[in-house]
Amino acid sequence: xxxxxxxxxxxxxxxxxxxxxxxxxxxxxxVLAAALLLAVLGPVLAPDALEQDILLGVTPPGTPGHPxxxxxxxxxxxxxxxxxxxxxxxxxxxxxxxxxxxGVLLGTITGYVQGWLDFTIGRITDLLLALPVVVVAIVVxxxxxxxxxVTVAMLVVLFAPSDxxxxxxxxxxxxxxxxxxxxRMLRLSPxxxxxxxxxxxxxxIIVTNALVNFAIAIVALSSLSFLxxxxxxxxxxxxRQLDDGxxxxxxxxxxxxxxxxxxxxxxxxxxxxxxxxAARAERKGSAE
Amino acid sequence: MNDTSxxxxxxxxSVRGPxxxxxxxxDVRVHAGQTLAVVGESGSGKSLTARxxxxxxxxxxxxxxxxxxGEREFDLSSNVPWPSLRGSAISLLLxxxxxxxxxxxxxxxxxxxxxxxxxxxxxxxxxSREVQSIVTDRLRxxxxxxxxxxxxxxELSGGMRQRVAIAAAIAGDPDVxxxxxxxxxxxxxxxxxxxxxLAALQRERGLGIVLISHDLGVxxxxxxxxxxxxxxxxxxxxxxxxxxxxxxxxxxxxLLAAEPPLDHRLERLEGIPGSVPSPGQRPEGCAFAPRxxxxxxxxxxxxxxxxxxxxxxxxxxxxxxxxxxxxxRDRAGTxxxxxxxxxxxxxxxxxxxxxxxEILHGVDLAVGPGEIVxVVGESGSGKxxxxxxxxxxxxxxxxxxTLGGVxxxxxxxDRDPRDVQMVFQDPYSALNPRLTVGEALRExxxxxxxxxxxxxxxxxxxxxxxxxxxxxxxxxxGGERQRVAIARALAPRPRLLICDESVSALxxxxxxxxxxxxxxxxxxxxxxxxxxxxxxxVVRQVCDRVVVLRQGAVVETGPVEQVFDEPQHPYSASxxxxxxxxxxxxxxxx
Numbered sequence: 071x072x073x074x075x076x077x078x079x080x081x082x083x084x085x086x087x088x089x090x091x092x093x094x095x096x097x098x099x100x101v102l103a104a105a106l107l108l109a110v111l112g113p114v115l116a117p118d119a120l121e122q123d124i125l126l127g128v129t130p131p132g133t134p135g136h137p138x139x140x141x142x143x144x145x146x147x148x149x150x151x152x153x154x155x156x157x158x159x160x161x162x163x164x165x166x167x168x169x170x171x172x173g174v175l176l177g178t179i180t181g182y183v184q185g186w187l188d189f190t191i192g193r194i195t196d197l198l199l200a201l202p203v204v205v206v207a208i209v210v211x212x213x214x215x216x217x218x219x220v221t222v223a224m225l226v227v228l229f230a231p232s233d234x235x236x237x238x239x240x241x242x243x244x245x246x247x248x249x250x251x252x253x254r255m256l257r258l259s260p261x262x263x264x265x266x267x268x269x270x271x272x273x274x275i276i277v278t279n280a281l282v283n284f285a286i287a288i289v290a291l292s293s294l295s296f297l298x299x300x301x302x303x304x305x306x307x308x309x310r311q312l313d314d315g316x317x318x319x320x321x322x323x324x325x326x327x328x329x330x331x332x333x334x335x336x337x338x339x340x341x342x343x344x345x346x347x348a349a350r351a352e353r354k355g356s357a358e
Numbered sequence: 359m360n361d362t363s364x365x366x367x368x369x370x371x372s373v374r375g376p377x378x379x380x381x382x383x384x385d386v387r388v389h390a391g392q393t394l395a396v397v398g399e400s401g402s403g404k405s406l407t408a409r410x411x412x413x414x415x416x417x418x419x420x421x422x423x424x425x426x427x428g429e430r431e432f433d434l435s436s437n438v439p440w441p442s443l444r445g446s447a448i449s450l451l452l453x454x455x456x457x458x459x460x461x462x463x464x465x466x467x468x469x470x471x472x473x474x475x476x477x478x479x480x481x482x483x484x485x486s487r488e489v490q491s492i493v494t495d496r497l498r499x500x501x502x503x504x505x506x507x508x509x510x511x512x513e514l515s516g517g518m519r520q521r522v523a524i525a526a527a528i529a530g531d532p533d534v535x536x537x538x539x540x541x542x543x544x545x546x547x548x549x550x551x552x553x554x555x556l557a558a559l560q561r562e563r564g565l566g567i568v569l570i571s572h573d574l575g576v577x578x579x580x581x582x583x584x585x586x587x588x589x590x591x592x593x594x595x596x597x598x599x600x601x602x603x604x605x606x607x608x609x610x611x612x613l614l615a616a617e618p619p620l621d622h623r624l625e626r627l628e629g630i631p632g633s634v635p636s637p638g639q640r641p642e643g644c645a646f647a648p649r650x651x652x653x654x655x656x657x658x659x660x661x662x663x664x665x666x667x668x669x670x671x672x673x674x675x676x677x678x679x680x681x682x683x684x685x686x687r688d689r690a691g692t693x694x695x696x697x698x699x700x701x702x703x704x705x706x707x708x709x710x711x712x713x714x715x716e717i718l719h720g721v722d723l724a725v726g727p728g729e730i731v732x733v734v735g736e737s738g739s740g741k742x743x744x745x746x747x748x749x750x751x752x753x754x755x756x757x758x759x760t761l762g763g764v765x766x767x768x769x770x771x772d773r774d775p776r777d778v779q780m781v782f783q784d785p786y787s788a789l790n791p792r793l794t795v796g797e798a799l800r801e802x803x804x805x806x807x808x809x810x811x812x813x814x815x816x817x818x819x820x821x822x823x824x825x826x827x828x829x830x831x832x833x834x835x836g837g838e839r840q841r842v843a844i845a846r847a848l849a850p851r852p853r854l855l856i857c858d859e860s861v862s863a864l865x866x867x868x869x870x871x872x873x874x875x876x877x878x879x880x881x882x883x884x885x886x887x888x889x890x891x892x893x894x895x896v897v898r899q900v901c902d903r904v905v906v907l908r909q910g911a912v913v914e915t916g917p918v919e920q921v922f923d924e925p926q927h928p929y930s931a932s933x934x935x936x937x938x939x940x941x942x943x944x945x946x947x948x
Contacts, residue, residue: 248782249790251751252846256805257775270792 094346101339105332109159112152119153119306120145128321139322141314147325151332153306159336161222161300162287168226170280173233178264180234181241188238195231203228203290204297211299221300225290229283236279240272274351281344285337292333308333363389364426365533365566366411366448371423371434373406373415373590380637381406382591383423387583388534388566395569395581395598397613399865400836401634403590408536408570412450413440427533445476445530453539455519459511465522466507469493469529476530496525499562500555516737517548521555528559534566535559541576545736545892547936553580572865574617578602586610589634589645592664596671606673609646616870618895620922620937627899629871633835644676652677700763702727702886703748703854708757710743717743718910720757725854730880730887732901732918734894734933740910745858745890749780761853775805779847783859785839789831795842796827802849812849819882820845821875837868841875848879858890873900894937898922906930 108115123144131139131147138147180188207224214220244250245268253263269276294300295309303310308329315325366388373381381403388394396404410421421434427447432438444450452458460468473492477484484492494504500521511519520540527535537556541549553576559565571577577584577598584601586594586609594607605611615628632649635641644662647653654676662674701724710718717740725731735741746752748759750770759766767773782788789798799813814824820841831839840860847855857876861869877900880887889901897904897918904921906914906929914927925931 248784248788251782252780252788252843253790253801254770255749255751255775255778255780256802256846256850257770257773258801258805267790267793271790 091346094342095350098339098343098346101335102343105155105159105336105339106163108152109155112154112156116146116149116152118146119149120304128318128325130322131324138324138328141311141318141322141325147311147315147322147328150306150311151308151328154308154311154329155332157218157301157305158288158292158308158333161218161225161291162284164222165225165229165287165291166280166284169229169233169283170276172226172230173237173279174269174276176230177234177237178241178269181238182245182260182264182268191234195234198228198231201228204294207294207299208297216299216302218301221291221294225287229287233279233283237272237276240275241268244268244271274348278344278348278351281340281347285340285344288333288337288340292329363391365390365428366568367426368411369424369426371407371410371421371425373403373410374420374422375637376418377638380419380590381410381587384585384587384592386411386568386585388568389582390533390566391560391564392582393560393567393569393580395571395577395584396587397571397574397577397584398587399572399613399634399867401589401636402587404570404572404587405538407587408450408538408568410434411536411568412444412448413438414450442479445472446479446532448534448536449527449530449532451523451527451535451537451540454543455511455516455523456543458523459519459526461511464508464510465514465525466490466493466497469496469507469522469526472526472529492529493525496529497522499528499559500525501551501558515548516544517551520544520548520552524552524555524559528563528565531563532565534568536568536570538570539572540569542571542573545936546894547736547933549576550936556580574602574614574866586613589640590637591645592672592674593646594671594673594675595664596667596673597669600669600671604669606667606671606678607646607675608650608652608677612649613867616867618866618870618873618899620895620898620934623898623918627870627874627877629869629874630867631871633837633868644674652680700727701725702729702762703766703888704758704760705744705748706758706760708744708747708754708759710740710747710752710754712743716755716910718747718754721907721910721912723905723912723915725886725888728880728884728886729903730876730889730901732889732891732897732904733907734891734897734904735907736892736933738909739907741890741892741907742858743910744907745780745856745888748854748888749778749856751780775850776852778854778856779850779852780856780858781840781843781847781860784863785836785843786831786863788843789839789846791831793830794827795829795831795834798842798846799827799849802846806850808849808851816845816849817842819848819879821871835868836864837871840864840868840872844872844875844879848883848885851883852885854888855885856888856890859892860889861896862891862893869896876900894922894934906933 123140126140126144128142129136129140131137133139136146140146141150176191180191206228207221210220210224250263250267253267291300292309292312295307296313301307301310311329312326315329318325364387366386368386370383371386372379372383384407386394396407398404406415406419409415411425415421423434425432425434427443459465470489470493473489474484493507497504497506502518502521502525506514506518506522511522514522540556541552544552556567557580560567569577569580581598584596584598585592586601586607588609593609594601594605601610602614605614612628612630616630618627630649635645641648641658643659644653644657647657650657656676660676662676664672664674665678667673667678703725705721705723708718708721709716721744733741733744743752747754750773753768759768761777766777795817796813799816800810803810803812813827817824817826822838822841834842861872864872873896876887879885889897891897901918903916904918905912906921906927908929914921914925914930921930922934925934
């Protein structure tokens with residue numbers, strides 16, 4: 071039987087407890103802050119991560135001097151993990167912020183001004199959204215070479231369309247509200263209306279989306295490294311490490327499981343922090 | 359009245375929130391075939407009481423007390439088997455028929471769902487033909503054709519949707535129907551129809567109704583008993599005729615006095631100063647004391663207990679033995695005559711479209727200097743589109759707009775902000791939640807080159823203390839927000855002010871304050887006002903002339919006294935008749 075659609079019966083209070091609480095904020099924010107700190111301090115904490123010891127080769131966790139063992143080239147897994155956090159996180163931060171910037175700028179303008187500009191940018195975003203990310207990445211790598219920052223730049227462009235759409239629809243929703251119509255009747259400049267009145271009111275959505283993008287970017291960038299597009303072979307990176315360690319699953323499981331867990335933990339923390347912020351903004355909104 | 363006829367009784371029903379008690383213990387008793395009205399302003403706790411009675415409170419809130427339906431009694435703080443009660447013992451009818459029905463299901467399906475759900479719980483199996491015949495019966499009971507079952511909510515008018523919602527609410531044969539502001543979202547003429555449907559159901563089924571309403575006009579015609587709530591506590595309770603005709607609590611009296619009459623213009627509009635305190639900020643002693651003219655030291659320190667007064671009422675007031683001086687409200691003479699040689703705003707042959715549909719079919723309108731002109735009509739008459747065309751927010755397809763003899767550009771982009779400003783309906787979305795009051799006002803002042811220091815004076819001119827410049831909209835009540843919105847609209851010293859339903863979202867006591875403010879500002883500044891409203895009683899109080907709009911065309915226009923007392927067009931007459939408050943009480947009608 072379908073759920074009764076009259077509110078008389080169907081209206082059950084949605085359980086909301088536990089979402090948007092302070093512990094969630096501290097936990098997810100703390101994990102992310104720790105990961106970012108690790109990325110910044112990586113070169114200091116693990117200066118010899120790339121030092122090879124071919125003679126030693128792969129060793130299991132618990133080897134003296136190498137608590138998490140070593141990989142095929144005799145590199146220390148723990149040091150490699152610490153050093154790899156830099157490229158695993160720097161790119162996603164740039165991707166999340168870059169696409170957010172493009173999204174806010176173009177999304178706000180297209181949503182508020184509409185007209186031919188909206189149409190043109192709308193069709194371009196449609197086109198970009200229709201492209202398969204991995205195929206484009208391989209083609210771009212073929213044309214421009216497979217540098218890390220080339221890949222990051224490409225991902226900024228590929229992430230931006232969904233940001234533009236999201237911001238645009240949120241801006242359209244705000245534009246119809248009386249406070250914006252009052253601002254228009256006062257003949258305030260469009261820039262002022264867009265960036266002083268509308269954008270601050272859609273900020274929670276933008277921030278939440280940027281955090282989700284950050285999580286997706288970690289996984290995307292790691293996947294591309296795993297496929298060999300992105301960071302160059304031999305450098306420290308979680309996606310690279312995951313790929314290299316794949317063959318050692320029996321001799322040293324930590325070599326691939328450690329970076330995998332690191333990716334999952336950071337991506338989940340970013341996603342959940344996004345949820346927490348969204349829930350807090352929602353609660354604050356309802357209090358207003 | 360014997361006790362067996364009680365269909366719903368709640369004793370010491372109370373609602374607690376995270377910040378303390380929101381609704382103080384209240385007793386509710388509904389007899390079969392009778393209506394209990396719960397009356398109060400926003401923040402009085404009337405909707406929370408209704409929700410507590412149906413188990414639909416927000417999970418952050420907690421209800422306590424004992425509720426009894428017929429023979430079944432439950433403690434609200436323990437687990438009440440709500441699913442087995444909702445629909446069959448008790449049912450809820452919500453305010454807005456536009457959102458309470460599912461837009462993607464046909465009306466018949468929505469009623470049938472309740473029928474099946476209730477039948478399933480009682481272990482009956484119904485064939486789909488039986489369900490269908492019950493659905494048809496329910497639709498007939500609310501005065502709708504059986505064919506409505508096959509239609510979607512968006513194909514129906516507001517009044518018809520509310521009837522479908524009523525049909526769904528009674529589909530499981532409940533003993534009690536809780537109607538939360540069932541007519542507030544509807545036009546005056548449709549309101550009457552919906553109330554008539556409820557009254558008919560009550561007569562035929564012996565349905566007990568709890569009517570939650572802020573509208574004393576609605577309550578007057580329907581209620582047998584009335585509970586007046588103020589700041590989450592009972593102020594007065596008793597038979598309808600006692601409470602409405604001889605109120606003892608000053609709050610009830612002021613609430614009644616704030617209701618604008620349709621048949622004459624008052625010398626002075628009596629609002630209730632201030633606003634309902636929120637749960638965390640209730641004063642010691644009587645919660646109404648800060649707004650009460652009779653308040654004494656005792657009121658400010660001791661909470662008054664409910665005590666019986668004559669003729670079956672109970673009142674929580676230290677002054678219940680002091681008879682209220684019933685102030686005879688003065689009738690004003692005829693409204694001031696306005697010199698009307700050269701109209702300031704002239705609208706000629708205005709046509710406007712929404713997509714391919716023509717909404718306005720050549721409207722003519724004039725507003726003279728210092729004049730308040732009301733535009734009335736039902737929803738769909740085009741009055742809001744007219745306001746938006748004059749405001750520049752909607753570009754008309756044809757017609758002429760002139761202000762002071764100079765053509766007013768059709769597009770907002772070509773206009774001067776000192777020409778026309780507007781005050782909107784909803785005070786909650788009229789202000790940017792991120793800006794302080796001061797920031798919003800300074801921005802509006804800068805538009806016409808006025809110094810930012812004028813903000814304080816501007817606030818005082820709309821009756822707000824100048825310290826409000828630092829406040830944010832969320833710290834303000836609805837009435838205060840609307841005052842800020844008026845101040846912002848007046849900041850560039852516009853030559854014409856448009857009020858689009860600017861008081862219809864406000865409580866009646868606050869509405870009177872805002873109307874008085876608009877009248878005072880008109881007298882002080884001489885700014886003419888185009889006043890869009892569906893509420894004819896409001897027009898009677900503030901407007902000099904009135905324009906009656908029907909389906910995008912003006913059917914009648916003239917001075918308010920003339921149109922209201924001797925309407926020439928049958929449509930004006932029918933609008934007036936529908937707005938006529940039922941002066942008779944329920945009992946006296948039979």
